[in-house]
Amino acid sequence: QVQLxxxxxxxxxxxxxxxxxxxxxxxxxxxxxxxxxxxxPGKEREFVASINRSGDLRTYAAFVKGRFTISRDNAKxxxxxxxxxxxxxxxxxxxxxxxxxxxxxxxVRRGDYDYWGQGTQVTVSS
Numbered sequence: 001q002v003q004l005x006x007x008x009x010x011x012x013x014x015x016x017x018x019x020x021x022x023x024x025x026x027x028x029x030x031x032x033x034x035x036x037x038x039x040x041p042g043k044e045r046e047f048v049a050s051i052n053r054s055g056d057l058r059t060y061a062a063f064v065k066g067r068f069t070i071s072r073d074n075a076k077x078x079x080x081x082x083x084x085x086x087x088x089x090x091x092x093x094x095x096x097x098x099x100x101x102x103x104x105x106x107x108v109r110r111g112d113y114d115y116w117g118q119g120t121q122v123t124v125s126s
Contacts, residue, residue, distance in 0.1 A: 001026050001027060001115070002024050002025065002026040002027045002029070002032060002098050002100070002115050003024065003025045003026050003115075004022055004023070004024055004096045004097070004098060004115055004116065004117035005022070005023045005024075005025075005117055005118070006020060006021065006022050006023075006094065006095065006096050006117045006118065006119060006120040007020070007021050007023070007120060008020040008021045008120060009093075009094060009120030009121045009122045009123075010121075010122070010123070011123045011124075011125060012086055012122070012123070012124055012125070013124070013125050013126075014086065014087050014088065014124055014125065014126045015085060015086065015087075016086055016124075017082070017083060017084045017085075017086065018083050018086065018122060019080060019081070019082050019083070020036070020080065020081040020082075020083065020094055020096075020120060020122075021078055021079070021080055022034065022036075022078060022079040022080070022081075022096030022117060023077065023078050024077045024078065024079070024098065025077065027100075029072075029074055029077040029078075029079075030053055030054075030074035031053065031100065032053065032098035032099055032100055032115075033050065033051070033052055033053060033098070033099040033103075033104060033105070033106060033107065033112075033113075034050065034051050034070075034072055034079040034096065034097070034098055034099075035047065035048075035049065035050040035051075035096070035097045035098075035099070035106070035107065035108075035113055036048040036049045036050070036070060036079075036081045036094060036095070036096060036097070037094070037095045037097060037110065038090075038092035038093065038094045038095065038122075039092055039093050039095070039119075040091060040092040040093075043092075045095070045110060046061065047061050047108040047109075047110070048060070048061050048064065048068065048070075048081065048094070049061065049064065049068055049070035049081060049106075050070065050106030050107055050108065051070045051071065051072055051079070051106055052104050052105060052106050053104050054104075055071065055072045055074070057104075057105060057106055058070055058106060059106035059107070059108060061108070063089075067083065067084050067085045067086075068081060068082065068083050068084070069081070069082040070082075079096060081094065083122075086122070086124045087124060088124050088126055090122060090124055091122060091123055091124045092121075092122060093119040093120065093121050093122075094119060094120050094121075094122055095116055095117055095118075095119045096116070096117040097110075097113035097115065097116050097117070098113060098114060098115045098116075099112050099113045099114055100114045100115070101114070
């Protein structure tokens with residue numbers, strides 16, 4: 001089992017940047033595929049980005065459009081989501097998730113992930 005704790009959210013002006021972190025404890029972090037999702041008020045939780053165990057494969061949602069970068073540091077048991085050129089549509093609670101079993105490929109499906117963090121709020125002011 002793994003525990004995930006997100007951090008790095010906050011208030012940022014439109015066009016600004018934030019770097020989210022996902023600190024993992026418990027089982028070896030390198031054994032998990034990691035994903036980031038987000039949920040805005042009144043909307044479904046949606047996929048943002050995913051990275052495989054070794055960090056050499058990544059998948060992004062179409063709306064990212066080159067603005068976000070997912071990465072991981074297995075030595076530090078931490079995953080990251082660098083977000084640039086933020087706009088009001090990016091306002092949401094961002095969640096980190098980990099997939100313990102199955103394929104090593106990045107995945108967009110919520111149901112593929114076994115563990116979730118509590119989320120971190122991202123607010124974008126115009």
